[in-house]
Amino acid sequence: SQQGEEDPQALSIQEGENATMNCSYKTSINNLQWYRQNSGRGLVHLILIRSNEREKHSGRLRVTLDTSKKSSSLLITASRAADTASYFCATTMEYGNKLVFGAGTILRVKS
């Protein structure tokens, strides 16, 4: 079964706007990661945040992690049409190596 929920399930914005996606999970984690999946293609790793980190940046991406609330958010600034994809959060448990994914957010950026 999947780790938790992501919201919104779908998000449609105009190019240049910011997009925020949220993820909740259920158990203690070692780290949380965000992946992007374009239609019909594999998953691409975007960013990883450790359980002892609260915020991380990579280019136009900003990830926050609140372990007390068991939640994370992904912010994409100045969105582009090429950002249109499904975005998944995935957690690695304290013990173990497998990834446990959420159900994903479908992002559509209109040009």
Place this chain on the structure above:
Amino acid sequence: GAGVSQSPRYKVAKRGQDVALRCDPISGHVSLFWYQQALGQGPEFLTYFQNEAQLDKSGLPSDRFFAERPEGSVSTLKIQRTQQEDSAVYLCASSIPLASPRGTQYFGPGTRLLVL
């Protein structure tokens, strides 16, 4: 260098047929994972290898599913007597287990299986 490759990219099987899905991980990656992704859902873990050892097969949905990695490189996921509910995208990923932080996996493009 080359990423994770999977073959075939698409497979149509008649119910009851056996299928074999292949994964070539990134060279030097000792960890290999299989995931199943149903339409509109996130991937779900099936099984994990470290070199040739299958360390976790807790996600395999039934004894019709079998995975192997005999030489610690290429892996094959076999599904026997396929059922319609097996229709999904099967994703393979590889990683370096001792890399810090733990967990970054590199995914292949997947095999889309349709069982009729």
